[in-house]
Amino acid sequence: MRYTAILVPGDGIGPEVAHAACGILSAAQAPIDWIECKAGIAALEAGEKELLPTSTIEAIRKHRVALKGPCTTPVGGGFSSVNVAMRKTLDLYGAVRPVRSLDGVKTRFDHVDLVVVRENTEGLYAGIENEITQGVVTSVKVATRQACLRIADFAFRYAVHRNRKKVSVFHKANIMKLSDGMFIRCAREVHDAKYPQIVYEELIIDAACMRLVQDPTRFDVLLMENLYGDVISDLCAGLVGGLGVVPGANLGEQCAIFEAVHGSAPDIAGKGIANPLAITMSAVMMLNYIAEMHDDPSVAAIATRIRMAYDRALVEGCKTRDLGGTLGTAQFAEAIIARL
Numbered sequence: 001m002r003y004t005a006i007l008v009p010g011d012g013i014g015p016e017v018a019h020a021a022c023g024i025l026s027a028a029q030a031p032i033d034w035i036e037c038k039a040g041i042a043a044l045e046a047g048e049k050e051l052l053p054t055s056t057i058e059a060i061r062k063h064r065v066a067l068k069g070p071c072t073t074p075v076g077g078g079f080s081s082v083n084v085a086m087r088k089t090l091d092l093y094g095a096v097r098p099v100r101s102l103d104g105v106k107t108r109f110d111h112v113d114l115v116v117v118r119e120n121t122e123g124l125y126a127g128i129e130n131e132i133t134q135g136v137v138t139s140v141k142v143a144t145r146q147a148c149l150r151i152a153d154f155a156f157r158y159a160v161h162r163n164r165k166k167v168s169v170f171h172k173a174n175i176m177k178l179s180d181g182m183f184i185r186c187a188r189e190v191h192d193a194k195y196p197q198i199v200y201e202e203l204i205i206d207a208a209c210m211r212l213v214q215d216p217t218r219f220d221v222l223l224m225e226n227l228y229g230d231v232i233s234d235l236c237a238g239l240v241g242g243l244g245v246v247p248g249a250n251l252g253e254q255c256a257i258f259e260a261v262h263g264s265a266p267d268i269a270g271k272g273i274a275n276p277l278a279i280t281m282s283a284v285m286m287l288n289y290i291a292e293m294h295d296d297p298s299v300a301a302i303a304t305r306i307r308m309a310y311d312r313a314l315v316e317g318c319k320t321r322d323l324g325g326t327l328g329t330a331q332f333a334e335a336i337i338a339r340l
């Protein structure tokens with residue numbers, strides 16, 4: 001059985017790391033047929049009128065699974081974020097970012113194994129900003145009970161499914177009493193009604209940050225609204241080696257987009273030095289998703305082979321520069337392929 005997936009290489013380091021990941025999947029004989037679609041600046045350069053072409057959205061809707069590189073949104077010119085627009089248009093309301101220590105990557109903490117669950121459609125990312133009068137602007141933070149309940153259920157379901165024990169909700173309800181207040185009330189409600197077996201806690205986000213950097217091993221699943229999820233994801237990436245090693249999935253009822261937590265890193269784009277591991281890990285998540293969706297253990301086995309190969313490559317000292325090594329993007333991909 002073969003499966004079709006959309007590949008959106010994106011901008012900046014996106015194409016370099018996305019193609020490296022596809023090379024690894026192909027060497028592992030993953031049964032994926034890619035359809036390449038454009039988004040971001042790459043779409044404009046290809047002659048599209050929109051940063052997010054309808055054809056790309058329709059292709060993802062049709063085939064339900066995509067691997068995506070980061071897209072750049074031009075600053076100014078009235079463009080809103082392509083990454084955010086894609087998540088909203090496809091209603092990919094749940095972002096999942098697993099953050100785990102890698103044996104070959106020495107950091108301050110061993111045994112970090114947590115998952116950031118981020119609400120992907122609301123909060124300050126609703127993009128409602130106004131200049132009330134000259135020199136005075138407002139940004140509106142949107143929270144709906146429906147979306148708060150939905151992401152809470154998603155996080156607890158994820159915890160049960162992955163045999164995780166605890167969900168910690170990060171919030172600032174002491175200040176944002178209505179929006180964050182509703183977020184935690186919904187999480188509590190869902191927990192008490194449906195998932196009492198999961199340990200549940202609420203932490204004010206500033207104190208939570210301090211605890212995260214003091215001892216991240218005490219955390220399991222973290223649940224939070226959109227902006228907090230963005231910031232905490234990068235913080236957690238820093239705990240295990242940086243943005244080059246943290247994958248992600250954006251999940252909805254109809255489809256899923258797998259993408260690294262990092263952005264398009266324009267400072268290193270085109271130099272062949274970006275770490276392709278985060279998007280490769282995202283591709284592994286994609287394979288596991290396909291395996292579950294189609295009940296196909298052979299695809300899950302390929303995902304495991306790739307994971308073992310990159311774990312081994314790191315342990316044996318094959319690393320890109322962000323991890324203190326010397327390998328370029330393609331060389332690191334080759335090192336993984338050699339260990340499949």
Ligand code: ATP
Nearest residue numbers: 243244262263264265266267268274275276278322
């Ligand atoms: P965004 O706003 O889109 O999230 P950002 O401004 O936070 O983007 P990133 O593009 O995520 O920034 O990258 C921040 C820095 O981390 C980059 O400048 C780059 O040096 C480094 N970085 C990010 N991803 C990688 C990677 N895959 N390999 C190596 N370095 C990376």
